[in-house]
Amino acid sequence: MRACYIGVDLGGTKIATGAGDQTGAILVRDVRPTEAHKGTEATINNIKASIRQVLEQLGPDLQVCGIGVGSPGPLSVSEGVVYSAPNLGWDHVPIRQILKDEFGVRVEVGNDANVAGLAEWRFGAGEQCRNMIYVTVSTGIGGGIIVDGKLLLGSHDFAGEIGHMIMVENGPLCGCGRRGCFETLASGTAIARRAQEAVRLGVPTAMLELVDGDIDRIDSAVVARADAAGDALASEILDEAIRYLSIGLGNLVTIFNPDRIVIGGGVSNIGDRLFRPLRRMILSRAMRESVSRVEIHRAKLGSDVGVVGAMCLVMD
Amino acid sequence: MRACYIGVDLGGTKIATGAGDQTGAILVRDVRPTEAHKGTEATINNIKASIRQVLEQLGPDLQVCGIGVGSPGPLSVSEGVVYSAPNLGWDHVPIRQILKDEFGVRVEVGNDANVAGLAEWRFGAGEQCRNMIYVTVSTGIGGGIIVDGKLLLGSHDFAGEIGHMIMVENGPLCGCGRRGCFETLASGTAIARRAQEAVRLGVPTAMLELVDGDIDRIDSAVVARADAAGDALASEILDEAIRYLSIGLGNLVTIFNPDRIVIGGGVSNIGDRLFRPLRRMILSRAMRESVSRVEIHRAKLGSDVGVVGAMCLVMD
Numbered sequence: 206m207r208a209c210y211i212g213v214d215l216g217g218t219k220i221a222t223g224a225g226d227q228t229g230a231i232l233v234r235d236v237r238p239t240e241a242h243k244g245t246e247a248t249i250n251n252i253k254a255s256i257r258q259v260l261e262q263l264g265p266d267l268q269v270c271g272i273g274v275g276s277p278g279p280l281s282v283s284e285g286v287v288y289s290a291p292n293l294g295w296d297h298v299p300i301r302q303i304l305k306d307e308f309g310v311r312v313e314v315g316n317d318a319n320v321a322g323l324a325e326w327r328f329g330a331g332e333q334c335r336n337m338i339y340v341t342v343s344t345g346i347g348g349g350i351i352v353d354g355k356l357l358l359g360s361h362d363f364a365g366e367i368g369h370m371i372m373v374e375n376g377p378l379c380g381c382g383r384r385g386c387f388e389t390l391a392s393g394t395a396i397a398r399r400a401q402e403a404v405r406l407g408v409p410t411a412m413l414e415l416v417d418g419d420i421d422r423i424d425s426a427v428v429a430r431a432d433a434a435g436d437a438l439a440s441e442i443l444d445e446a447i448r449y450l451s452i453g454l455g456n457l458v459t460i461f462n463p464d465r466i467v468i469g470g471g472v473s474n475i476g477d478r479l480f481r482p483l484r485r486m487i488l489s490r491a492m493r494e495s496v497s498r499v500e501i502h503r504a505k506l507g508s509d510v511g512v513v514g515a516m517c518l519v520m521d
Numbered sequence: 522m523r524a525c526y527i528g529v530d531l532g533g534t535k536i537a538t539g540a541g542d543q544t545g546a547i548l549v550r551d552v553r554p555t556e557a558h559k560g561t562e563a564t565i566n567n568i569k570a571s572i573r574q575v576l577e578q579l580g581p582d583l584q585v586c587g588i589g590v591g592s593p594g595p596l597s598v599s600e601g602v603v604y605s606a607p608n609l610g611w612d613h614v615p616i617r618q619i620l621k622d623e624f625g626v627r628v629e630v631g632n633d634a635n636v637a638g639l640a641e642w643r644f645g646a647g648e649q650c651r652n653m654i655y656v657t658v659s660t661g662i663g664g665g666i667i668v669d670g671k672l673l674l675g676s677h678d679f680a681g682e683i684g685h686m687i688m689v690e691n692g693p694l695c696g697c698g699r700r701g702c703f704e705t706l707a708s709g710t711a712i713a714r715r716a717q718e719a720v721r722l723g724v725p726t727a728m729l730e731l732v733d734g735d736i737d738r739i740d741s742a743v744v745a746r747a748d749a750a751g752d753a754l755a756s757e758i759l760d761e762a763i764r765y766l767s768i769g770l771g772n773l774v775t776i777f778n779p780d781r782i783v784i785g786g787g788v789s790n791i792g793d794r795l796f797r798p799l800r801r802m803i804l805s806r807a808m809r810e811s812v813s814r815v816e817i818h819r820a821k822l823g824s825d826v827g828v829v830g831a832m833c834l835v836m837d
Contacts, residue, residue, distance in 0.1 A: 279810045288810070336676045350776075352668055359778025360652045363811045370772040371806060372688075374764075383805065448690075456686040460666075460776070462675025489699065490687060494595045494604070495679045 209267040210519050211256060213274045214317070214511030217241060217292030220248075222255040223512035224263055227520060229328035231509060233262040241293045248293060249300070253307055260308075271311035271519025272304055275320035275511050282362040285314045313518035315356075319365055320514030321506075322349015323356055325467045327517055329505035334464040338457050339504070340367060341470035342450070345380070346388040349514075350461065368392070372453060391449040393425035393472045399442045400428050410438040429475045443475070447482050454483075454501075455490030462495040469504030476503070525583040526835050527572060529590045530633070530827030533557060533608030536564075538571040539828035540579055543836060545644030547825060549578040557609045564609060565616070569623055576624075587627035587835025588620055591636035591827050598678040601630045629834035631672075635681055636830030637822075638665015639672055641783045643833055645821035650780035654773050655820070656683060658766070659786035661696070662704040665830075666777065684708070688769060707765040709741035709788045715758045716744050726754040745791045759791070763798050770799075770817075771806030778811040785820030792819070 207226060214221040220239050223231040235258040240247050256272060263269070277290040285301020287293075304312045315323070322331075322339030331337045331351065339349040346368030350357040357364045368388035369381055376385025377395070389395055400423045404413055412431045416422040431439035454466055473479065484501050491499075506513055523542060530537040536555050539547040551574040556563050572588060579585070593606040601617020603609075620628045631639070638647075638655030647653045647667065655665040662684030666673040673680045684704035685697055692701025693711070705711055716739045720729055728747045732738035747755035770782055789795065800817050807815075822829055 279808075334676075348776075352673065353671075355669075357668065357777070359811065360650075360780045361778055361810065361814055363778040363808060364776065366775050366778075366808050366811070369775050369808050371768050373690075374768060381808070452687050452690060456772075457776075459682050459685050460664075460680065460773075461673070462677055462679040462682075464676045492595075492679060492682050492685050492697070494677070495675065495682070498677055 206268040207266055208270045209263065210270055210516040211259060211272040212512040212515030212517075213252060213256065213272065214515055215239070215252065215274060215276045215293070216317075216511070217277065220251055220255050221512050222252075222259045223509070223516070224259050224267070224269070225513065225516050229324070229513050229516070231512060232267075233259050234512075235259050239293065245293075245295055245298060248295075249298070249303060252300075252304070256304070256308065269310055271313065272308060273320070273515035273518030274300055274304070274312065274314045275317045275515040275518075276300065276314060278316040279363055280314055280316060282313070282315060282358060285312065287314070311519055315515070315518050316362070316365070317511060318347025319349045319356055319358075320518060321347070321469060321510045322351060322365070322467075322514070323517040324506055324510045324514035325349075325469065325504050326351045327520075328513055329510070330467045330502040331465060336461060336463040336465075338454070338461060338463050338466045340454065340466065340468050341504075342391065342468060342472035343393050343470035345394065346392050347470075352461070367453070367457065370453060370456070372449060387449070387453045391446045391453060393470070396425040396428050396442055396446050396472070397423055399445070400439065403438055403442070408438050411436040412439055425472050425475070429478065432478065443478070444482070446472075447479060448486060451483055451486035451490045455487045455496065458487070458491040458496050458499050463499060466499060466501045467504050468501065469506075469510060473503055522584040523582055524586045525579065526586055526832040527575060527588040528828040528831030528833075529568060529572065529588065530831055531555070531568065531590060531592045531609070532633075532827070533593065536567055536571050537828050538568075538575050539825070539832070540575050540583070540585070541829065541832050545640070545829050545832070547828060548583075549575050550828075551575050555609065561609075561611055561614060564611075565614070565619060568616075568620070572620070572624065585626055587629065588624060589636070589831035589834030590616055590620070590628065590630045591633045591831040591834075592616065592630060594632040595679055596630055596632060598629070598631055598674060601628065603630070627835055631831070631834050632678070632681070633827060634663025635665045635672055635674075636834060637663070637785060637826045638667060638681070638783075638830070639833040640822055640826045640830035641665075641785065641820050642667045644829055645826070646783045646818040647781060652777060652779040652781075654770070654777060654779050654782045656770065656782065656784050657786035657820075658707065658784060658788035659709050661710065662708050662786075668777070683769070683773065686769060686772070688765060703765070703769045707762045707769060709786070712741040712744050712758055712762050712788070713739055715761070716755065719754055719758070724754050727752040728755060741788050741791070745794065748794065759794070760798070762788075763795060764802060767799055767802035767806045771803045771812065774803070774807040774811050774815050779815060782815060782817045783820050784817065785822075785826060789819055
């Protein structure tokens, strides 16, 4: 019998489930809609059905050692309860107990950005270095921080919410209700918002053409494409986001003195145009002794990161 | 025989050495000038003499288990070397080996703010809670961060330099060469600088009288006294520093989800006038789930914190 681990990546629109072995390779998958609008019960049934579908596809030589669930937070790892997940409409759902009762195996729950950090650390760009900051830059900014080879959870499992560090007092309004959070300045959403605002003010740009005049369709990928084509506004907006990234990540370097920063999420797909200036700019943003020794890597696991990270939760 | 531990608090102007037992009580002390201007050799000889003086006063029932040294950094805990300490004029001094050769016992070295955090965690206001942020607010701002009951050192022992988080891009110039660091906005020096600047601009204030017209003598204690007497300028400056403290410490709460924040250093002597608004303001500056569960305490160990913290380095 070979040990195998189930990972559930629970998102606002889809549930991705996979079964994998201890190399982090995914052997079997299932993806289906979350259907959050149908209520908590329906979403839980979809999770169960997705896990069942994966189990049915497993070969007879595989023994399921546990189920890990990566979920939007805040949640309690120790209690296995998702306290609140606005995207799912969840309120205090004891998902660990529910799945334990259903499948009779060990179940663990983790914050989605945290488990992604765990996956990159164990099987991806982190290469199991001692201290690592994982940051996912997409709609928001999330973090997974590894301290001495262990995920930083804090006293109530809320640690690592780096997207909500306040970086500009009275800055742009954040979904959390406060202002000037890191993710209002450097996320994909922030890049898109700034571009749309500028276009609406009539700043000349090639972006308008790229979206056939539909300003709402300008996102960070459009900004990156326009920048690559030499559009001045797009370049300025990208540079600004990278500048804030260098300050936010620089502060984390000053605080944690990590070996490595690993950047994932949609915005990391911009690639060298993001990483090259970021590596240069961060040098003047963090304590010299620490920042001169840190490596900045692009995440490796791509869209599998959530499933693999959830698997990691039950791997030891 | 009773175990006893030597702690050396190495500062730019004085060396304080103590011997204590495992309750953290200091039994014997010595204080003498650092004499940094006389060179590294002279300072090292002063440290040795101070330790010898303490050893001579020890009763015959006490067995010295080790010597801990708290030093300005950056330094390497694992190598026992102080890389650079501008206040001491030190450059790559292997202080651990030097003291080991001299006294033949275990020697450990730690960053001064780090060991102060260790002392408050073990014997002071931290009460050995699981996760704690110690912050000393005086000339600069230093930190000692306890994660799961262990001092956060990072990969090269430079972690916890919270005074150099950049909080205002292009803010006031910092001693580290960058701009807008936490300590340029919320330290005792920052409070004094802002008060002196305003007075020089002619803003009416009672502070001028408190220092007999000598503007250079306005420090954070003078600002606090003027504030207590109802001086509007002093109140505004104090409020501003507290606002920045709430943002900086709020960010650390969002990142670490600690049980407790412990604040020491000269500025903490302002007392309730600092702690009351800080506790209120931080609630809107950090992630709700984390900040609603954090306690903010004033440090307990006073001026002994450096010696006790150095002792802690050799206590296990």
